[in-house]
Amino acid sequence: MLFLLTPAMPVCNKSVHQESGNDSHDECRFRWAEKKLQCRTFRNNRSTKLEYRNTMKLHTTPTQQYQTITGYETDSVEINAIVYQHSLIVLPEIKPVSWPVNRFAELTEASFEQVLAHQPDVVILGTGAKQQFVHPRLIQALTAKRIGVESMDSQAACRTYNILMAEGRKVALALIMEQA
Numbered sequence: 633m634l635f636l637l638t639p640a641m642p643v644c645n646k647s648v649h650q651e652s653g654n655d656s657h658d659e660c661r662f663r664w665a666e667k668k669l670q671c672r673t674f675r676n677n678r679s680t681k682l683e684y685r686n687t688m689k690l691h692t693t694p695t696q697q698y699q700t701i702t703g704y705e706t707d708s709v710e711i712n713a714i715v716y717q718h719s720l721i722v723l724p725e726i727k728p729v730s731w732p733v734n735r736f737a738e739l740t741e742a743s744f745e746q747v748l749a750h751q752p753d754v755v756i757l758g759t760g761a762k763q764q765f766v767h768p769r770l771i772q773a774l775t776a777k778r779i780g781v782e783s784m785d786s787q788a789a790c791r792t793y794n795i796l797m798a799e800g801r802k803v804a805l806a807l808i809m810e811q812a
Contacts, residue, residue, distance in 0.1 A: 698724040698725060698797055699711050699712060699722050699723065699724055699725070699726070699727065699728060699797075700712055700794060700797065701722070701790040701791075701793060701794050701805075703715075704786065704787055704790045706761055707809065707810075708809070709786070709790060709807060709809070711728055716728060716809070717809060718730060718731075718809050718811070719731040719732070719733045719734065719807060719808050719809045719811075720807055720809075721746065721747055721750070721804060721805065721806050721807075722793065722804070722805040722807065723750055723752065723803075723804050723805075724797045724802075724803065726750075729746070731743070731746065731806060731807070731808075733808055734808075734809075734810065734811040735760075735808070735810055735811070736759050736760060736764050736808055736810075739766060739770055739808075740770065741769070741770055741772070741773065743770070744770060744771055744773060744774055744781075744806075745773060747774070747804050747806050748773055748774055748777065748779070750804055751777075751779075751802075752779060752802050752803055752804035753779065753780070753801055753802040753803065754779065754780040754781075754782065754796065754801065754802075754803050754804070755771075755774060755779060755780065755781045755782070755803075755804045755805075755806055756782050756784065756789045756792050756793050756796070756803060756804070756805045756806070757781060757782065757783045757784070757789065757806050757808075758784065758785065758786035758787075758788075758789030758790065758805065758806065758807040758808060759783055759784070759785060759786065759789075759808055760785065760786055760808050760809075760810050761785060761786070761810075762785055763783060763784050763785045763788075764783060765783050766781065766783055786807055786808070786809075789805060789807060790805070790807070793805040
């Protein structure tokens with residue numbers, strides 16, 4: 633589940649309006665016009681001054697039915713609260729698939745054929761603790777089908793996957809978990 637943070641609207645104390653005889657909130661709207669925030673009525677019996685509060689609201693995004701990265705460590709990744717400690721391919725609409733690659737040096741053309749079978753628009757390759765670039769001949773089958781491949785360290789790959797997945801893109805995350 634992803635949460636998006638958005639600033640909430642400021643609130644004012646209605647007693648200020650009762651003292652001035654003005655119930656229209658014009659003073660509140662004028663004071664906050666530059667920030668484009670609206671005023672809402674807030675009852676506070678102890679205060680007679682105008683009171684503003686900024687808070688954050690959490691909004692869920694509609695990604696709960698998808699495979700979302702919910703956490704990662706150097707040797708594992710958590711997808712929808714399930715921890716995986718082996719290399720895998722993650723796509724938004726299907727369960728993670730085991731990927732038989734234990735180290736970056738073991739990548740072959742056949743490694744990427746398993747990714748190609750899912751026909752993604754873009755492949756995010758998580759290469760472990762540090763970013764490594766894959767040789768173009770290994771991803772030739774993907775580029776021939778106009779499927780982009782981006783290499784990055786595994787933590788950045790997880791974050792990028794979540795963003796692209798939330799945007800509705802057909803993205804595949806090929807994640808290498810180095811085994812000792």
